Amino acid sequence: MSGFFGDDTAGMVATWVAALVTIVVLGGLLGERRLFGWTQHLLAGLATGFLALLAVTEVVGPRVVEPLAADPGGRLELWLGLALVGTAAGAPWLPRTVAIVPLAIIIGALAAFALGGAVIGTLLPQLAAVVLVPEESPAAMVAGGAMAVVSALVLFGFIHGMPRGRIGSSAASLGRWLLLAGIGGWLGYLLFSRLLLLLDRIGFLLGDWLGIGR
Amino acid sequence: MTERRALLVRTAPALLVILLGAASLLPLDDQLRLESGDASIVERWSAQLDGLPAQPDVLVGFDPDLGTYAEVRPTVRVMLADLLNRDARLAFVSLTPEGRALALAELERFERIGANPTRLADLGYLPGAEAALVSLARELPPAIEENALARRLAGEGLAEVEAILVVGGNDLGPRSWVEQVAPRIGDVPMLAIAPVILLPEIRPYLATGQLDALVATPRDGAAYRESVDLGGFERLAPTGEPSAAAVLVGLVVALLVLGSALGGRLARPGTPAAAREPR
Numbered sequence: 001m002s003g004f005f006g007d008d009t010a011g012m013v014a015t016w017v018a019a020l021v022t023i024v025v026l027g028g029l030l031g032e033r034r035l036f037g038w039t040q041h042l043l044a045g046l047a048t049g050f051l052a053l054l055a056v057t058e059v060v061g062p063r064v065v066e067p068l069a070a071d072p073g074g075r076l077e078l079w080l081g082l083a084l085v086g087t088a089a090g091a092p093w094l095p096r097t098v099a100i101v102p103l104a105i106i107i108g109a110l111a112a113f114a115l116g117g118a119v120i121g122t123l124l125p126q127l128a129a130v131v132l133v134p135e136e137s138p139a140a141m142v143a144g145g146a147m148a149v150v151s152a153l154v155l156f157g158f159i160h161g162m163p164r165g166r167i168g169s170s171a172a173s174l175g176r177w178l179l180l181a182g183i184g185g186w187l188g189y190l191l192f193s194r195l196l197l198l199l200d201r202i203g204f205l206l207g208d209w210l211g212i213g214r
Numbered sequence: 215m216t217e218r219r220a221l222l223v224r225t226a227p228a229l230l231v232i233l234l235g236a237a238s239l240l241p242l243d244d245q246l247r248l249e250s251g252d253a254s255i256v257e258r259w260s261a262q263l264d265g266l267p268a269q270p271d272v273l274v275g276f277d278p279d280l281g282t283y284a285e286v287r288p289t290v291r292v293m294l295a296d297l298l299n300r301d302a303r304l305a306f307v308s309l310t311p312e313g314r315a316l317a318l319a320e321l322e323r324f325e326r327i328g329a330n331p332t333r334l335a336d337l338g339y340l341p342g343a344e345a346a347l348v349s350l351a352r353e354l355p356p357a358i359e360e361n362a363l364a365r366r367l368a369g370e371g372l373a374e375v376e377a378i379l380v381v382g383g384n385d386l387g388p389r390s391w392v393e394q395v396a397p398r399i400g401d402v403p404m405l406a407i408a409p410v411i412l413l414p415e416i417r418p419y420l421a422t423g424q425l426d427a428l429v430a431t432p433r434d435g436a437a438y439r440e441s442v443d444l445g446g447f448e449r450l451a452p453t454g455e456p457s458a459a460a461v462l463v464g465l466v467v468a469l470l471v472l473g474s475a476l477g478g479r480l481a482r483p484g485t486p487a488a489a490r491e492p493r
Contacts, residue, residue, distance in 0.1 A: 002284075003291070003452060004319050006326050029227035051311050058314075058339045058358070113344035113394065121393030121424070129422040186414055189431055193285045193410040195464040196432055196456050200284035202235045207454060213239055 002204050019209035022201055154179045234464055238457035246458035249440050250433035256441045259427045262377070262403050269301045270376035271367065273354070275391060276306050276320070277313030279383030282409035288452045289407055289435035290381050294320075295450035296442050297379070298333060303363050305375070307337040307355065309346050310385045314339040327449055335364040343386060344394050351398035373399045382408040388416045392424045403427075407435070432456070 005011035005018075021039055028036030064082070067075050084102040091099035130144065156168075157175030164172060206212045266272075274294070278286060297304060306321065308314035321336055336358045340346040351372045357364030372378065372395060380388045388406035396404060403426040408416060410431050419425040429435050436455070444451055 002287075003323055026227075026231060029231070031224065047311070050315060054311055054314060054339055055341075059341050062356075109345060113348065117344060117390070117393030117397075120397045122389070125422050125424055126418055129418075186410075189410045189413060191468055192432055192461070192465070193282070195461060195468070197282065197284050198231075199234060199238060199456055199460050199464070200287075202231060202460070203238060203454060203457070206235055206238065213454075 002200070002208055005208070015208050019205055022205060026201070150178055230464075230467060233467070234460045237463040238460035240457070240459040242459040243455070243457065246462055248433060248436035248456065248458050248461065250431065250437045252434070252437070255427075255429065255434045256437050259405070259429070259438055260441070262405060262427045263296065263300060265403070266300065266302070266376050269303065271363070271374070272297055272302045272304050272377045272379055273372060273375045274304050274306045275378060275380045275382075276308050276317040277310045277383050277386045278316055278381050278409070279310070279312045279385055280316070282383060282411060283316055285409045285432060286381065286407050286429075286435065288455065289429055289439060291320075291450065291452045292439045292442055292444070293379065293407060293429075294324075295444050295447040298329065298450065299445050299447040302377075303333045303335070305335040305337050305354070305357075305363065305367055307350065308339050309341075309343055310383070311339065312385065313381075313383060324450070329450060332361055332363065335361060335367060337364070337367075344390060347390060347394035348398065351395050371399070373402060375402060377403045377405060380404065380406040380408075382406060382412060382416075384409075384411065387412050388419065388425060388428070392416075392419050396424055406430075 005014045021042070024032070024035045024039050028039075064078055068078055084105065087094065087098060088102040091102075130147065136144070153171055153175035155175070157172045157179065159172070278290070294304065306317050308317045317336075321334065324334060325331070337355050338358045340350065340355055342349070353371055354367050356368050367374070378391070378395070380391045382388045382391075387408050388404075389412070391404060391406075404424070405427045406416065406425050406429075408428070408430045413430045416425065416428060416430060420428045429438055439451075439455070
């Protein structure tokens with residue numbers, strides 16, 4: 001049971017619409033591509049409509065228009081933001097050096113947040129966590145050592161252009177197999193999760209729509 | 215390919231769907247279990263939730279995606295019910311449009327079932343992804359509909375909440391929260407529920423303690439759901455669990471398909487691809 005729809009008329013209509021669209025999508029598995037393509041357009045249209053609604057009701061209205069209307073002189077950052085939006089919209093008609101400013105800010109900000117976050121939030125803490133200190137328990141030392149060996153073998157498997165010899169080739173091969181084993185384990189979980197997603201749709205059709213097994 | 219084989223290949227997906235549908239109706243859930251045998255996952259969750267103060271304020275970063283939400287939905291619903299059962303107050307915020315759509319659906323479900331609205335606050339959608347996360351650490355946004363909880367949280371930063379629950383998806387998940395929020399706030403526990411596709415990138419955060427608890431596999435989610443006593447909040451929990459019999463049938467079919475592919479390859483190890491083409 002998805003639990004998204006109530007027992008009232010609106011819920012019943014929504015359940016029927018969702019069930020029919022689900023059947024059409026499942027019909028795509030049997031080769032019915034035309035209706036399946038139509039559902040893709042429907043999804044894209046609904047998503048675009050929802051995004052526009054969200055932008056107007058929860059972003060532009062309450063976070064831009066209302067603050068500016070309440071205090072036009074006190075929100076300089078919003079005026080600056082509006083100017084950048086205007087610049088981006090008018091880019092085809094503006095000199096390149098002006099039109100590129102909003103894009104440069106977006107790219108610069110994205111890179112700064114992503115890079116800064118990756119270094120401070122991931123790289124440094126993860127590196128600190130793999131440093132073995134003598135105070136660690138024997139189990140932690142063994143686990144850390146095993147992790148270091150596995151990492152080294154996997155990395156060694158991808159080093160090319162240097163003579164390896166018999167032992168080196170075996171180590172590289174072992175590294176590649178270890179990597180494959182890791183990916184295989186993850187793919188096993190993925191298969192499990194994808195199966196659950198399909199079962200959810202089947203359960204929706206049987207339980208929510210047809211009322212079987214409710 | 216013979217005509218019969220072509221027909222089989224064409225109808226195989228429909229047959230699989232029918233088979234799974236039939237299997238999901240089998241009453242075998244008492245004999246077959248989905249739960250993970252690893253008790254540490256559940257113990258970690260319980261320890262974190264038991265360690266929260268009375269009536270904690272929990273920020274729920276709700277950003278699952280439409281494609282994988284069904285995988286984590288039962289766990290998310292039980293977790294939210296568990297938090298409410300522990301007298302927590304939940305403030306929802308989304309940083310992706312898909313997450314916002316699903317948050318609206320879940321809040322509407324709460325309303326329909328009759329959850330106490332004074333314990334819920336809808337902080338809406340915050341655009342800007344990573345930049346929005348940074349701003350969240352400084353100041354929570356005003357709620358869509360005001361209530362006492364929303365007024366109390368307004369103007370406060372994330373350091374003022376007692377815990378953060380991240381429901382992640384493909385677009386924005388626990389990794390972004392750990393990278394952008396965790397370094398900017400104090401020791402606020404960060405708990406996460408995510409689909410299994412994110413497992414390789416977020417599992418290391420659990421090992422380092424940057425995430426205090428994590429459910430990222432269906433088996434761990436089932437184990438957590440099984441361990442929880444929701445008391446009077448049972449009505450907020452999902453009404454149906456995934457059918458273990460159908461999962462078993464699906465996995466057997468998958469193994470058969472993989473096995474036949476592997477068997478065919480092993481039987482013809484040196485055959486060039488061109489020679490295997492049908493005539």
